[in-house]
Amino acid sequence: MKIPNSWELPKYHFGQRVKQGEITGLEYHPPGTQRAYELGEGWSYTVLVDEYSDYIEIYKERQIEVATQESRKEVQELIDQHLIRIAALTEQLNEGQE
Numbered sequence: 001m002k003i004p005n006s007w008e009l010p011k012y013h014f015g016q017r018v019k020q021g022e023i024t025g026l027e028y029h030p031p032g033t034q035r036a037y038e039l040g041e042g043w044s045y046t047v048l049v050d051e052y053s054d055y056i057e058i059y060k061e062r063q064i065e066v067a068t069q070e071s072r073k074e075v076q077e078l079i080d081q082h083l084i085r086i087a088a089l090t091e092q093l094n095e096g097q098e
Contacts, residue, residue: 003028010043011061017075019065021049024056 003009007028016023025046029036043061048054067075 006030008042010045012043012045012064017067017072018047019067020057020059020063021047022051023064024048 023045027044031041045059047057049057
């Protein structure tokens with residue numbers, strides 16, 4: 001994504017895990033636009049709050065909080081769960097080819 005020089009750079013990035021969830025979208029609201037009037041000037045972030053229900057929220061940059069040690073632990077647990085599932089699926093795939 002190319003950001004015009006006249007815009008400030010976003011503090012957070014697509015896919016980043018923050019305290020509120022996972023950032024799934026970014027939108028910049030330049031001064032004097034309808035979106036800036038509605039949501040405030042600057043960056044807003046679409047955050048996937050609950051990956052199991054696809055529940056999202058929109059947050060202004062000042063509302064975003066960096067992931068805590070607890071949320072990092074949750075991410076590691078998710079990674080571990082996915083690795084176990086990948087191993088099981090790989091085993092099933094290999095059994096099917098014998």
